[in-house]
Amino acid sequence: MKEPVKNVRADANEMMKSWVTLFTHSMYEWAYYKVADKATAEDLVQETFLSAFQSLDRFRQESQPKTWLFSILNHKITDHFRKKVKSPLVNEGGAGLDHYFDHHGEWGDHSRPQQWVGDDSHLLDRPEFRNTLDECMRRLPGSWSAALQLKYLSEKDGKEICQDLQISPSNFWQMLHRAKLQLRKCLEVHWFKR
Amino acid sequence: MKKRIIHFFVLSCKKASGLIEKNLYFKLSLPERIQLRWHLTLCDACSTYKKQSGLLHDLLSRHEHDHTQAPPLPEDATQELKEKIIRKLEH
Numbered sequence: 001m002k003e004p005v006k007n008v009r010a011d012a013n014e015m016m017k018s019w020v021t022l023f024t025h026s027m028y029e030w031a032y033y034k035v036a037d038k039a040t041a042e043d044l045v046q047e048t049f050l051s052a053f054q055s056l057d058r059f060r061q062e063s064q065p066k067t068w069l070f071s072i073l074n075h076k077i078t079d080h081f082r083k084k085v086k087s088p089l090v091n092e093g094g095a096g097l098d099h100y101f102d103h104h105g106e107w108g109d110h111s112r113p114q115q116w117v118g119d120d121s122h123l124l125d126r127p128e129f130r131n132t133l134d135e136c137m138r139r140l141p142g143s144w145s146a147a148l149q150l151k152y153l154s155e156k157d158g159k160e161i162c163q164d165l166q167i168s169p170s171n172f173w174q175m176l177h178r179a180k181l182q183l184r185k186c187l188e189v190h191w192f193k194r
Numbered sequence: 195m196k197k198r199i200i201h202f203f204v205l206s207c208k209k210a211s212g213l214i215e216k217n218l219y220f221k222l223s224l225p226e227r228i229q230l231r232w233h234l235t236l237c238d239a240c241s242t243y244k245k246q247s248g249l250l251h252d253l254l255s256r257h258e259h260d261h262t263q264a265p266p267l268p269e270d271a272t273q274e275l276k277e278k279i280i281r282k283l284e285h
């Protein structure tokens with residue numbers, strides 16, 4: 001009876017190794033692109049494979065291993081962003097609301113939203129637009145871009161994210177409000193009004 | 195009284211744009227929804243903001259998920275990492 005069990009384990013081992021060989025590179029590229037740090041990206045990929053190995057029985061044969069691994073990796077990445085939003089070290093910088101609104105709360109002359117030309121949803125087909133978007137995200141204070149990425153990378157709704165972060169909904173959307181104002185302005189200057 | 199009514203209906207743009215963002219992630223209360231709707235009927239700038247904020251929301255949802263978009267790295271950059279992970283898995 002012992003022999004088949006051993007074989008199952010050996011098979012699982014071989015399968016994991018082949019996944020490591022096949023997918024480490026693209027997983028690392030993605031993690032590095034997201035977290036912009038070599039050591040963190042390596043840790044995230046490594047932790048992903050260790051978690052995957054431990055929960056291999058939850059992997060269904062009909063799903064694609066790559067899809068499954070990337071969903072685990074995305075969980076690890078959002079965990080990383082969660083820590084980053086809460087880290088006091090990255091909570092510096094970034095323009096406050098007074099930068100955009102006058103003391104009556106009206107749009108300031110330089111920040112009043114102008115119509116964008118070509119603001120359609122096909123923008124993502126253009127690699128230059130994606131680069132501009134990435135560059136504008138990088139210019140945000142660390143905790144703001146982490147909050148945005150946390151929101152858009154995880155499938156969770158605002159309420160769940162706030163529970164995870166243990167912050168109030170108003171703290172969360174006010175942070176995203178400032179982040180979006182800055183991101184909007186950056187895209188207006190560097191893309192729509194070039 | 196009249197002033198209070200105007201203040202209730204006519205939000206500042208600062209508050210209105212905040213509610214536009216809040217609405218993307220949370221449910222607005224009924225007074226908030228009424229206030230925002232009134233503000234938007236009166237304010238072109240915030241209507242433009244709402245449209246653009248919605249576009250950004252849509253673009254970010256798709257862009258932030260798309261792992262085919264990561265810039266390529268040299269293939270040998272991860273050779274050591276692969277070996278390291280395989281060693282860990284064997285233990």
Ligand SMILES: [Zn+2]
Pocket residue numbers: 206207208210233237238239240241
């Ligand atoms: Zn307004």
